[in-house]
Amino acid sequence: MNIFLYLDKDTWIHRLDPRTKMIGVVMIFCICLCFNHPLYMAAISVGILLIAISAKALLNFWRLRFILFLLIAFSTVTWPFFAKGPTPLWSLGSLHASQESLLYGIAMGLRLATFVGTGLIFLSTTRNEELTNGLIRMGCPYSIAFALSTALRLVPTFAGAGATIIQAQVSRGLDLETGNIFSRVSKFIPQAVPLFIYAIRHTNLLAMALESKGFSPESKRTFYYEPRMRVIDYLVLAFLTAIFAILLYARVGLHLGVVIPGRL
Amino acid sequence: MSLAISIEELTFTYQGAERAALRNIRGQIEEGTFVAVMGHGGAGKSTLCCSLNSLVPRFFRGEYQGRVLIKGEEVAQHQVAEMSRHVGFVFQDFEAQLFSTNVELEMAFGPENHCLPREEIGRRIERYLRFTGLENLRNREPSSLSGGQKQRLAIGSVLALEPKVLVMDEPTTDLDPLGRQEVLSVSKSIQEEGRVLLIVDHEPETAVTADQVWLIRDGQLVSKGAPSEILADVAAMESCGIRTLPTVELFHSLNWPGTPLTVEAAIEIIENHHLAQRVGSKVKTAPSGYLRGFPVLKAEELRYIYPTHRVEALRGVDLNIYEGEFIAILGQNGSGKTTLVKHFNGLLKPTCGRIMVQNKSSTEYTHRELARLVGYVFQNPDHQIFARTVADEVGFGLKMRGETPKMIGKRVAETLEVVGLQGYEQKVPFALTKGERQRVAVASVLAAQPRVIILDEPTTGLDYRHQRNMMEMLRRLNQIGHTIIIITHSMWVAAEYAARTIVMKDGGILSDGPTRAVFGDEARLAEASLCPPSLVRLSNWLGMEGLTVEQMVKELKTG
Numbered sequence: 001m002n003i004f005l006y007l008d009k010d011t012w013i014h015r016l017d018p019r020t021k022m023i024g025v026v027m028i029f030c031i032c033l034c035f036n037h038p039l040y041m042a043a044i045s046v047g048i049l050l051i052a053i054s055a056k057a058l059l060n061f062w063r064l065r066f067i068l069f070l071l072i073a074f075s076t077v078t079w080p081f082f083a084k085g086p087t088p089l090w091s092l093g094s095l096h097a098s099q100e101s102l103l104y105g106i107a108m109g110l111r112l113a114t115f116v117g118t119g120l121i122f123l124s125t126t127r128n129e130e131l132t133n134g135l136i137r138m139g140c141p142y143s144i145a146f147a148l149s150t151a152l153r154l155v156p157t158f159a160g161a162g163a164t165i166i167q168a169q170v171s172r173g174l175d176l177e178t179g180n181i182f183s184r185v186s187k188f189i190p191q192a193v194p195l196f197i198y199a200i201r202h203t204n205l206l207a208m209a210l211e212s213k214g215f216s217p218e219s220k221r222t223f224y225y226e227p228r229m230r231v232i233d234y235l236v237l238a239f240l241t242a243i244f245a246i247l248l249y250a251r252v253g254l255h256l257g258v259v260i261p262g263r264l
Numbered sequence: 265m266s267l268a269i270s271i272e273e274l275t276f277t278y279q280g281a282e283r284a285a286l287r288n289i290r291g292q293i294e295e296g297t298f299v300a301v302m303g304h305g306g307a308g309k310s311t312l313c314c315s316l317n318s319l320v321p322r323f324f325r326g327e328y329q330g331r332v333l334i335k336g337e338e339v340a341q342h343q344v345a346e347m348s349r350h351v352g353f354v355f356q357d358f359e360a361q362l363f364s365t366n367v368e369l370e371m372a373f374g375p376e377n378h379c380l381p382r383e384e385i386g387r388r389i390e391r392y393l394r395f396t397g398l399e400n401l402r403n404r405e406p407s408s409l410s411g412g413q414k415q416r417l418a419i420g421s422v423l424a425l426e427p428k429v430l431v432m433d434e435p436t437t438d439l440d441p442l443g444r445q446e447v448l449s450v451s452k453s454i455q456e457e458g459r460v461l462l463i464v465d466h467e468p469e470t471a472v473t474a475d476q477v478w479l480i481r482d483g484q485l486v487s488k489g490a491p492s493e494i495l496a497d498v499a500a501m502e503s504c505g506i507r508t509l510p511t512v513e514l515f516h517s518l519n520w521p522g523t524p525l526t527v528e529a530a531i532e533i534i535e536n537h538h539l540a541q542r543v544g545s546k547v548k549t550a551p552s553g554y555l556r557g558f559p560v561l562k563a564e565e566l567r568y569i570y571p572t573h574r575v576e577a578l579r580g581v582d583l584n585i586y587e588g589e590f591i592a593i594l595g596q597n598g599s600g601k602t603t604l605v606k607h608f609n610g611l612l613k614p615t616c617g618r619i620m621v622q623n624k625s626s627t628e629y630t631h632r633e634l635a636r637l638v639g640y641v642f643q644n645p646d647h648q649i650f651a652r653t654v655a656d657e658v659g660f661g662l663k664m665r666g667e668t669p670k671m672i673g674k675r676v677a678e679t680l681e682v683v684g685l686q687g688y689e690q691k692v693p694f695a696l697t698k699g700e701r702q703r704v705a706v707a708s709v710l711a712a713q714p715r716v717i718i719l720d721e722p723t724t725g726l727d728y729r730h731q732r733n734m735m736e737m738l739r740r741l742n743q744i745g746h747t748i749i750i751i752t753h754s755m756w757v758a759a760e761y762a763a764r765t766i767v768m769k770d771g772g773i774l775s776d777g778p779t780r781a782v783f784g785d786e787a788r789l790a791e792a793s794l795c796p797p798s799l800v801r802l803s804n805w806l807g808m809e810g811l812t813v814e815q816m817v818k819e820l821k822t823g
Contacts, residue, residue, distance in 0.1 A: 006365060008403060127365045153363070156407075161647070167611055168648040171640040172709050173661030175632060190660065193650035197694070201646070202360050209361035212317055214348035214377035214425060224372035224385050 004156050005060055005123040012232065013055040014125045018134025020233040021122055027240040028118045033264050034247040035257030038106040045114045052117065057124035061117065068116060072109035079105030083260055103259045128153050133223050143217040158199055165194045268429060268460045269293040269316065274330035276311060276320055285311040287483040289330070293476070295428070296458040298451075300471035300491070303480035304505030305697065305727035309464045312480065313433045316462070317351040318344050334429060348374065352422035356434040356725075358414040362406040362421075367398055370406055370417055374425040388424045396420035396450055411597055412443025416450055429460040436465065437725055440597045440753050442793045466727060468495055468509045469798070472525045479504045496523035507728040510756070510799035510813055517817045527798045531805060540820060543807030560716055560747055561585040561608050561638070565617035568603055577603040579771040580617065587715070590742045591749045592762035592779070595792055600771040601751045605718045608749075609638040622715075632665070639714035643721045645698075645705035654680070654696075655689035658707045665712075675711055683707045683737055699730030703737070716747040723754055735761050756797040759783055759811045767792050780811060 085100025128149045135145035250256045274289040286308045314320040318339045321328040332339040364370040375385040393399040396416040436444040471477045477494040479487045481504045501508045511530040524530035568578040593601045606612040619626040651657040659672040683703040723731040742748045765782040767774040769792040783796040810816035
């Protein structure tokens with residue numbers, strides 16, 4: 001079962017320094033927070049989609065299409081009842097939705113999907129080792145960087161084991177198709193216990209294997225793939241900073257791209 | 265030659281354990297020696313391996329006496345990471361020891377930890393990729409490799425540290441026959457390079473090419489010596505719970521001269537001493553005593569495509585399985601064995617074609633009904649054991665079906681008796697041995713009294729005694745009327761126990777028939793990169809019918 005997100009391609013985004021990519025992700029998050037008008041937000045989303053195309057990461061967008069779609073749909077349906085706008089659209093009892101709040105909901109959905117999409121591009125183009133390396137060079141202690149990337153690394157492994165465990169339990173009569181919420185919770189135990197034990201065994205063995213190959217979290221090490229900040233990295237960071245500055249001015253100075261003022 | 269390893273009166277007791285895992289081990293290994301360590305499960309083989317790179321006592325704590333010296337340095341005084349300069353360690357579980365996101369980085373991991381300069385790391389990667397034959401896979405994700413490739417990568421990633429001693433703890437146990445060959449050929453080149461190689465393995469065939477064989481029983485080193493001496497000692501091997509070489513056993517039982525370790529040696533002795541006549545005619549392929557009648561499972565033009573990979577795992581399989589058969593399915597990993605049998609209990613639905621279970625299409629059953637008819641025991645018992653007592657574990661399926669506690673108790677007791685675990689009801693399943701846990705897993709499927717029981721590699725990871733017990737138990741179940749289907753990589757298991765053997769290759773059936781006939785056609789088996797067990801090869805050469813030592817002895821004495 002292959003549920004790793006990294007796609008081994010050779011694009012300009014893959015070649016960026018992991019630090020550039022990490023800072024870039026944070027800046028794109030900030031850019032997403034600038035507007036709450038769906039049209040403006042959509043423009044940013046399209047921009048991210050274009051980046052995804054040039055990073056050849058669309059496959060992962062396709063794999064997670066349901067999640068992305070759900071985020072937009074869920075947000076569009078629920079936000080209108082929480083945000084308040086001047087033009088009433090529809091109301092039922094104490095529930096009110098306005099034209100502005102509906103637009104706001106769409107914008108929020110796009111924003112969430114763009115967040116996820118940005119993260120997806122990052123994970124599709126950055127190796128686990130590069131992530132560790134980037135974190136360390138940004139001043140993160142090695143043990144923490146290593147723990148973080150190991151956690152990411154083990155998710156697919158455990159997901160695979162989980163799938164096998166479910167099959168094994170279903171084969172001897174565990175019925176996951178019927179039952180109310182309470183009986184379903186009790187059915188969780190036969191799945192969770194073996195997975196938990198598997199995880200302990202697996203990490204224990206991994207620790208042994210890593211130590212046997214000379215790993216120790218305190219000592220220095222070399223990195224075989226040593227990414228460097230190159231001209232393009234500085235260009236990308238400068239470009240993102242410029243965009244952010246312009247958009248921030250558009251929002252704060254010119255009051256553009258706002259359906260509900262006073263909200264992010 | 266100088267001494268590479270020296271073990272002096274080593275005794276080790278794990279924290280909280282009552283019995284010592286190793287007792288007064290004494291041994292010396294010279295440079296460039298290949299040592300095969302053998303013994304029953306729990307004999308202390310792994311503990312011995314771990315004591316060589318200081319996992320014992322640094323990682324596993326306990327009471328440690330004696331000394332282990334590697335190149336004159338005392339192991340226990342060093343951290344595991346420091347010992348990695350001298351001792352490489354390859355584990356049985358190749359999934360857990362691979363960690364990086366591509367093959368090249370996996371190789372680089374050890375040298376990176378040792379702060380080698382990047383140019384040197386690059387050189388070592390090249391060198392050991394070539395050594396392990398992985399140079400064309402350098403950018404692959406390790407999880408996408410086959411089992412044999414993964415284990416080769418694990419070996420290569422350890423070799424990249426250029427240790428003088430390489431320890432491999434059951435490196436081939438989880439592999440298919442092809443992967444096993446790959447790993448063994450890599451270890452042969454390691455031996456030629458002049459490193460010390462210490463391998464733990466259950467198969468006596470591995471030990472034939474060793475310089476020294478060590479037999480361990482209950483934590484004690486009972487004997488060591490050249491393979492020709494140790495492997496020929498049937499009594500010592502049996503007392504340590506190791507399978508004897510069948511050629512040796514055959515010659516022993518017939519009082520023939522010599523102790524041939526290989527088929528070739530056996531043939532030579534037979535020819536030189538005119539011990540037996542080769543029968544010119546080919547093996548009879550008539551289906552003698554072959555069960556027919558009611559097909560309990562039937563596959564028709566079965567095709568399956570995995571949705572995530574878009575690979576056709578089954579390409580039109582037609583198969584009838586009759587009530588009361590004992591079937592072994594052989595084939596390399598990825599040949600479609602597991603995909604096929606998962607259709608029988610409805611875990612997978614055919615992409616094309618259909619599966620008939622008792623003359624009714626499998627799609628007409630609910631999952632539960634199918635699980636009652638066709639039980640499926642997964643390879644790793646730890647994937648399903650969760651309950652606090654063996655009784656809860658075995659009764660789980662019945663409880664899910666809503667049976668009364670009284671009925672469950674009765675059935676659990678019956679089932680435990682069948683699998684030879686009577687009186688185990690209140691024991692904690694996690695605390696049992698691997699062989700016992702495997703039986704608990706079988707019992708938990710058996711409790712639903714399915715007509716067909718499918719077992720995925722029931723003997724993998726068990727030592728010889730437990731393998732025998734397991735297979736004898738399956739034979740008993742077969743005799744009381746259950747249809748048994750096993751997937752196995754163990755050729756002798758198939759040869760001794762299965763009446764019918766199916767060989768799969770590339771999602772199709774390569775050959776299917778009585779086990780004797782399937783094993784008689786060595787050319788056909790070779791197409792699936794399989795080789796019959798050595799005894800069957802000898803039997804084929806002689807033109808005999810026998811598949812086991814007893815059968816052959818009988819045949820040779822009467823004929």
